[in-house]
Amino acid sequence: xxxxxxxxxxxxxxxxxxxxxxxxxxxxxxxxxxxxxxxxxxxxxxxxxxxxxxxxxxxxxxxxxxxxxxxxxxxxxxxxxxxxxxxxxxxxxxxxxxxxxxxxxxxxxxxxxxxxxxxxxxxxxxxxxxxxxxxxxxxxxxxxxxxxxxxxxxxxxxxxxxxxxxxxxxxxxxxxxxxxxxxxxxxxxxxxxxxx
Amino acid sequence: xxxxxxxxxxxxxxxxxxxxxxxxxxxxxxxxxxxxxxxxxxxxxxxxxxxxxxxxxxxxxxxxxxxxxxxxxxxxxxxxxxxxxxxxxxxxxxxxxxxxxxxxxxxxxxxxxxxxxxxxxxxxxxxxxxxxxxxxxxxxxxxxxxxxxxxxxxxxxxx
Numbered sequence: 001x002x003x004x005x006x007x008x009x010x011x012x013x014x015x016x017x018x019x020x021x022x023x024x025x026x027x028x029x030x031x032x033x034x035x036x037x038x039x040x041x042x043x044x045x046x047x048x049x050x051x052x053x054x055x056x057x058x059x060x061x062x063x064x065x066x067x068x069x070x071x072x073x074x075x076x077x078x079x080x081x082x083x084x085x086x087x088x089x090x091x092x093x094x095x096x097x098x099x100x101x102x103x104x105x106x107x108x109x110x111x112x113x114x115x116x117x118x119x120x121x122x123x124x125x126x127x128x129x130x131x132x133x134x135x136x137x138x139x140x141x142x143x144x145x146x147x148x149x150x151x152x153x154x155x156x157x158x159x160x161x162x163x164x165x166x167x168x169x170x171x172x173x174x175x176x177x178x179x180x181x182x183x184x185x186x187x188x189x190x191x192x193x194x195x196x
Numbered sequence: 197x198x199x200x201x202x203x204x205x206x207x208x209x210x211x212x213x214x215x216x217x218x219x220x221x222x223x224x225x226x227x228x229x230x231x232x233x234x235x236x237x238x239x240x241x242x243x244x245x246x247x248x249x250x251x252x253x254x255x256x257x258x259x260x261x262x263x264x265x266x267x268x269x270x271x272x273x274x275x276x277x278x279x280x281x282x283x284x285x286x287x288x289x290x291x292x293x294x295x296x297x298x299x300x301x302x303x304x305x306x307x308x309x310x311x312x313x314x315x316x317x318x319x320x321x322x323x324x325x326x327x328x329x330x331x332x333x334x335x336x337x338x339x340x341x342x343x344x345x346x347x348x349x350x351x352x353x354x355x
Contacts, residue, residue, distance in 0.1 A: 009211055012229060016207070016236050025240050030204070060205065067202035072243055074202035 017077040027071025030063065031078040033085045036092050036187070037180040040157075042081045045070060048102030049084050051154050054176035069107060088157065092187065097124035099158050107154040111142065115149035122163040125188045129167040151175060157184065199248055203240055210253055211236070214260050217310075227267050234263040257310060300347065305340030308333045 020026050028050065030043040041059045043051040043066055050070060053062040067074050078085075083101060090096035098120075108116050118137050122128050130150070134142045150161040156175055162184040166172045174181035200206075211232075218231040238259050246255065301309070307326055312319060312333075319330040319337075326333065 005212075005215075008229070009215065012215070012232055013207060013211065016233055016240075019233070019237055020240055023237075023241075025237075028202075060202075063202040063204055068199045072200055072203055073240060074204050075207075075240075076204055 013076070017075045020073070020075055021077060021079075025073055026075050026077065027073040028066045029075060029077040029080045030066075031076060031081045031085065032059070033081075033088060035088060037157075037176055037183050040088070042084050042088075043074075044080045044084070045104045045106070047104040047106070049081070049155060049158060050104040050107060052156050052158055054156070054180060056177055057175065084158075091157070094187070097188075101158065103155060103158065105155075108149075108152070111137075111139070111145055112149040112152055115146055116153055116155070116159050116161070119150075119153070119159050119161055119163070122160055124160075127163045127165050127185070130164055130172065131167055133164050147172070163188075200243065200246055200250065200252065203243055206239070206243075206252055206256075207236060210256050213253070214256055217257065217260050218264055222264055222267060231260060231263045231267050234266070235260040238263065254307075301340045301343060302336075304328075304333075305336050305343070308337040309340050312337055 017026070017029075021029070028043050028045055030041055030051075033040050033042060038055045040055075041051070041053040041062060042049060043053070043062075051062065051066060053059060063074050084099075087096055087099050087101060091099070105113055105116065114137055115133065118133070121136065122133075128136065130143050130146045131140070133146045133150075134140050137146070139145070146164070150164050151173055153159055153161040153175065156162065162174060162181045164172065171178050171181050171185075214235055215228065215232050218228040218235070222228045222231055235256065239256055246252070304326065308319075308322060312322065319334050322333050323329055328336075
């Protein structure tokens with residue numbers, strides 16, 4: 001496709017997204033943002049941010065899951081995610097320690113949701129063990145379930161599952177890969193010195 | 197498959213071929229762009245009720261054809277007797293009657309003509325979508341055009 005034709009298609013697609021939004025026809029809007037942990041995909045419903053995905057997850061596969069679980073009318077549209085993109089930028093630049101965004105938790109339910117709702121209680125720069133997290137939710141025996149809840153967190157970074165570690169201090173797992181988890185923990189432990 | 201793909205992927209996969217079809221029918225520029233936008237907006241409205249696993253490309257082509265005809269009707273209320281005698285599709289794309297008579301052909305004829313003449317695929321590429329072989333598809337297209345020509349002459353004789 002020629003550059004002109006590609007430009008024409010881009011214009012048509014963004015006009016389509018605007019008209020669709022004006023008519024309330026979008027179930028999920030999404031956009032990509034660059035970050036120190038690689039490119040991220042942010043997705044939102046009219047209720048709030050519903051998904052943050054890492055490159056390793058395969059964005060098209062994530063769009064497919066959103067189509068299945070939320071609605072098939074998924075379109076690229078940046079505007080509903082501008083605030084989230086700006087706050088993530090600030091977070092990675094050490095000028096923000098918490099997020100003020102509406103979140104849509106519809107992709108989680110049951111105990112997983114309970115754990116994910118409790119995760120923001122772990123403050124910026126702090127970590128807890130899976131065991132402590134289980135105790136924090138009033139189910140001290142549910143250590144494995146806490147692990148699952150963290151591993152399936154649909155809103156990583158915004159909901160800080162990266163602050164949960166193994167009891168021996170080792171990293172445990174992370175949806176975005178251990179390297180990403182390490183970057184986030186280093187960033188939060190060493191505020192202000194990584195602003196490059 | 198329990199649901200159809202995210203609409204974004206539909207736009208990504210088929211956006212260019214639908215624009216090519218609209219451009220073939222309406223010429224490059226605002227009319228083709230309007231037809232494209234109306235096509236995808238209508239498709240987006242109807243998408244949640246489209247059966248899972250449906251042939252999305254065929255569905256979009258049908259919508260695009262209707263949108264193109266709407267725009268042709270609005271722009272060119274062409275009287276019957278102004279239609280040219282010889283039928284060569286690319287020259288006929290400005291004329292409603294040919295688009296309407298496409299619908300009367302067999303599914304295979306319509307698809308081969310649409311893919312070849314409206315979407316610009318060489319015959320060699322079409323078996324990938326429709327099966328068969330290039331020679332049989334070329335014959336199907338020729339038969340279809342002959343049938344349309346027949347209809348066109350009938351219409352002229354009746355008027």
